[in-house]
Amino acid sequence: MPAKKKPRRARLLVIAVVVLLVAAIGGGSFWSVSTVRASFPQTAGTVKIDGLSGEVQVKRDANGIPQVYADSTDDLFRAQGYVHAQDRFWEMDVRRHLTGGRLSEMFGEDQVETDAFLRTLGWRRVAQQEYETKLSARTKDHLKAYSAGVNAYLKERSGAELSLEYAVLGITTDYEPEPWTPVDSVAWLKAMAWDLRGNMQDEIDRALMTSRLSDKQVADLYPSYPYRRNKPIVEGGSVDQLSKEYVPAAEEDEGAGGTAGQPGAVGGTGDGTGTGYAGGLEA
Known part of the structure; x- marks a missing residue:
């Protein structure tokens, strides 16, 4: 009789192990999918944002690239900040900590030496000085509107809802993103200038x-x-308003420059033919 119980117990043990493995795999898959999807931005329908003076339309082309249409400059920058945060806040947050020499806050003490070097460069310090003494009131208003748009998105979400990377950071650190400020935007311009310093010597x-x-x-x-x-x-040249075709100029103005092949240059068709879905932002 005891000899018969051993195979039975072995089968029960195998079944239990299989059930646990299936449950673990299923739970892990569900967590992975739900965590990844949690960070996906809303790209259709209507979103209400405090501070908008009118309706703003956001259209995305087939590649998901947004185009923002607004009746006022303030609304335009506010919506731009919101959409930027939708698509790439993780990158924005990392760059903000990079310019301020605060990478160790996100990634641990291994980055302390890097932070010391970055603080020596002083990108954030110079950005703060320029914001306080150099920028016009109009430029500051634009930066404030952009920051308000970013923070409107942050207010609605946290952790993995902002980006998948925060779910990973949440396991290793107690890091929580802080509100965006106008100086954060200015500081990255300093880092970009450093990146484009090919002729520094x-x-x-x-x-x-x-x-x-x-x-x-x-x-x-x-x-x-x-x-x-x-x-x-x-x-x-220019684009003919009737035919929508590119018309080369008859001659080039003396001293005219171009951006082809230069670092930081941006090119495109300029014909505005992108199609896709539209989302609305309301006050």
Whole structure:
């Protein structure tokens, strides 16, 4: 009799293990899918945002790229901030901590040395100074409206709802995103300038030469680009309003420049033919 019970117990043990594995896999799959989908932005329907003075329309093309239409500049920047937060707040938050030398707040003490270097560069410090003393009231208003839009999105969500990466951070740290500020936006411009500093050493050498050489000698060593002889790849022109076709200019203006092949340049068709779904933002 005891000999018969052993195979039975073994079968029950195998069944129990299989059930536990299936439950674990099913639960893990459900958690993974629900966590990933939680961060997906709402791209259709209507969303109400405090501070809008009128209706704002957000249209996304087949690639999900948003186009924002508003009746006022304030509403436009507010909606832009909201949409940016929808699509890429994780990236925005990481860059904000990068410019402020605060990466260790998100990723732990391994980033302390990097933070020390970033604080030495002082991007955030310079951005704060420029915001307080250099920017016009109009520019500040635009930055404030943009920040309000970002924070309107943050107010509605937290953790994994903002981005999948926060779900991972929540396991390893107690990090919680803080509200966006106008200086956060200005600080990233400083980081972009650093990224585009490909001729930094040339600029330093040129500055040192000015103490020993004349302006003409420096210009001979560092000549300006001959735009008249070597015209930009993209010729000047415009889009015909009736045919919607590109019409090249008859001749290039002397000294006109282009952005083709330059770091940070942006190109596109400019014909506005993107199609997709539309979402509304209401006050």
